[in-house]
Amino acid sequence: MSQVASYRILAKYYDSFAGKKRYKEWEVFLNSLVKKYKIEKKIAVDLACGTGINSKTLRNIGFEKVLGVDNSREMLAEAKKKYKDISFARKDFLSFSGKEFANVDLVTCFYDSLNYLLKESELKKTFKNVYNSLKIGGVFVFDLNTPGHAKGISNNKPSIFTNEDLFVIMDNKVKGRFWFLNLSILVRKKGNTFSLFKEIHTEKMYEEGVVVNLLKSVGFKILEIKKENKKYQDGKTYNNRIYYIVKK
Ligand SMILES: C[S@@+](CC[C@H](N)C(=O)[O-])C[C@H]1O[C@@H](n2cnc3c(N)ncnc32)[C@H](O)[C@@H]1O
Known part of the structure; x- marks a missing residue:
């Protein structure tokens, strides 16, 4: 048996593993946010894009340029195979910056990708990188799994x-x-x-209050916080996921 880095093997099977329904719901959600907050559809960055499903959604919604970013070589390889009209780059949450990430209208980061950051200081650094990449008035939408x-x-x-x-x-x-x-x-x-x-x-599961404080500390304004509940095997329902919609 070999122990390998996360997504090294799973990447090839990720799309069937992750299911389709959730991505359809996110398409509706993103569409509604773009309309509600009158987000310009020039440049979008899909952070932790994985195999690029949400990146493609952003193209479908009408963004002229979409850049998918992930630190997994294998996930990016799957994304590149499927979507030729999207640019993909291998970058880590902690290090993405530079001119290709300037003046962005919308940054997305879905499916508990930011929970992979195991320290508050790393989450804060990532928020700062996103903040720097957005234009004034640009929007960042992401989800996190919760202590629930x-x-x-x-x-x-x-x-x-x-x-x-x-x-x-x-x-x-x-x-x-x-x-x-x-x-x-x-x-x-x-x-x-x-x-x-x-x-x-x-x-790592972050408390809502901690996340809000980190977002505010780098300069974001909170537009909306949406909570999702899920019934688990023990028959109980917990708040399992929170969506944060914030603005520069
Ligand atoms: C659950 S998958 C979600 C992928 C995609 N957002 C989706 O909705 O299908 C989590 C993704 O986060 C990426 N990831 C984890 N840690 C990362 C880091 N430090 N920098 C960039 N990407 C990271 C993984 O490679 C993986 O593609």
């Missing part, structure tokens, strides 16, 4: 995702504010022979 998600998931039994070429066993561990998603991934090599890989995805 950690509570809900802590009682979950391991679950399985499978398709023809793949078995993924998902096992959750929660320690304080940290969620460890242990993925055992069996990939079909030939016939009935499989290779086993392990990916550990670690996320």
